Amino acid sequence: MKKIISPIKISRRYSQHGFTLIETLISLSLLAIISVMSFQAIEVVITADERSRSKESGATEIQKAWQIIHRDLMHLRNRPFKDGLGGIEPAYQTDNDQFGVRFTRGGGPMITTNPSGIRRIYYSLNSSGQLTRQSWGISESPRYSDGVTLVMLDGVIEVLFEQLDDLKGYTINWPPSSGQNKAIFPKMIRVTIRLENNIETSRLFIGLDA
Numbered sequence: 001m002k003k004i005i006s007p008i009k010i011s012r013r014y015s016q017h018g019f020t021l022i023e024t025l026i027s028l029s030l031l032a033i034i035s036v037m038s039f040q041a042i043e044v045v046i047t048a049d050e051r052s053r054s055k056e057s058g059a060t061e062i063q064k065a066w067q068i069i070h071r072d073l074m075h076l077r078n079r080p081f082k083d084g085l086g087g088i089e090p091a092y093q094t095d096n097d098q099f100g101v102r103f104t105r106g107g108g109p110m111i112t113t114n115p116s117g118i119r120r121i122y123y124s125l126n127s128s129g130q131l132t133r134q135s136w137g138i139s140e141s142p143r144y145s146d147g148v149t150l151v152m153l154d155g156v157i158e159v160l161f162e163q164l165d166d167l168k169g170y171t172i173n174w175p176p177s178s179g180q181n182k183a184i185f186p187k188m189i190r191v192t193i194r195l196e197n198n199i200e201t202s203r204l205f206i207g208l209d210a
Contacts, residue, residue, distance in 0.1 A: 062193070065152040066203055068133065069191060072121050073205045075107035078184055081120045084143030092185050094161060094174045100124045101161045104138065113137060122147075123159070129196065131156045155196040164188035164207070 081089045081104055092103040101123045108117040114137035122134040136147040162170040163186030171177075174186060185207040192202040 061153060062195075062199075062201055065131065065193070066201075068150075068152060069123075069203070070205065071107075072103075072105050072133075073189060073207075075105040076185060076207070077104045077106040077118055079104040079106075079118055079138065081138065082141065084141030090175065090184065092174060094163070094172065095124075096173055096177075098125075099159050099161075114139065120147075123161075125156060125159050128154075129156050130154055131159055131193070153193070153195070156193060157196055158192075158194040160190075160192040160194075162190040162192070164190070 076092065078091045080091055081102075083089050089102060092101075094101050101121075103121055104118060105121055106116075106118045108114070108119045110117040116138060118138040120136045120138060120140075124132055124134070126132055130151050131153040133150045133152055134147045135150075136142060136145060140147065160172065162172055163174045163176075164170055165174075165176050165186060166183055167176075170190060187207050189205045189207055190202065191205065192200065194200045
């Protein structure tokens, strides 16, 4: 004898295997929470990676700047420079009113327009917080030429060149204002660079009169 199953019982049997509306809403809420947490975790990882790359890039730029400064100071030359206005600048000189260091260096490329390879170098800090390096051939005149300009570092707060004189003290002015030091070059040059990201780096270089 064949047993007949009621349609109501069939409906109940299948309904027991499905999800209720509350269960579906809870599942969607959990999925949304997990998605938000996953997105936040990915965002943290990306931000940390960008910061790491930025620090690495900044460290590379600082290292390049130090290499240029080292090469320039290593090739100091006792050669005064005509400023193009009828005056003659010492071989090594600093600005008293604001940061700026001017000196003569050798070891440059010997080309037709500058066969000696000697150039005049000028370090300065502009209003945009950039450490810049300008250079002229020894026979060029700043009055008629802007020279070659290189932006060495961005985001610079302060650059400090300190010179060790014969009196065994460091001074930011060279030649020293006391006039007692007859040396053309300082015995030591201490350079400090402070950046906007609270990084401070310093190097010590030996002068020609050491």
